[in-house]
Amino acid sequence: MTVEQLTAEERDSWLSGLKGWALTREGKAIQRTFEFGDFSEAFSFMTRVAMIAEARDHHPEWFNVYNRVEITLTTHDADGLSRRDVKMARKIDALLA
């Protein structure tokens, strides 16, 4: 199944509702950096994100060092951003709400 890439208008509209996420890779991905008290907290967060990712079959590209987690979301099948990324970003943000 092909996943449709967001139009520039859709992208800007959805993004305006996502606090902390910024466009990267020439608009083909969104990225947010999260900071925690220590590694244990950061990895606990990552574990919850991993479960969301697995359940949705949509996986992040992410980097961690100690208390910092940098998450990049993109949809390879769409060669850019799709609604799956926006929904995933919202799910991730909801973990911290």
Add this chain to the structure above:
Amino acid sequence: MTVEQLTAEERDSWLSGLKGWALTREGKAIQRTFEFGDFSEAFSFMTRVAMIAEARDHHPEWFNVYNRVEITLTTHDADGLSRRDVKMARKIDALLA
């Protein structure tokens, strides 16, 4: 407590016993990439590495996308490689033995 940086001789000697790890960052870190069957396997491995890291209070810099995990080890307190990195690399490798 200061952690001592490995001498070039020590480094080369310890590294020769570490399969798959390569020097990076001008010899100040070692890096290895691990590949698994899927995200679930990759993240299970990461969880075990996280426990080792927390127990030793020595944390990796790492990147994951789907089934690939890229681990970089360095000792900030030593501004380079120390025995802690070599021991950690062995512990990580032992998970896959």
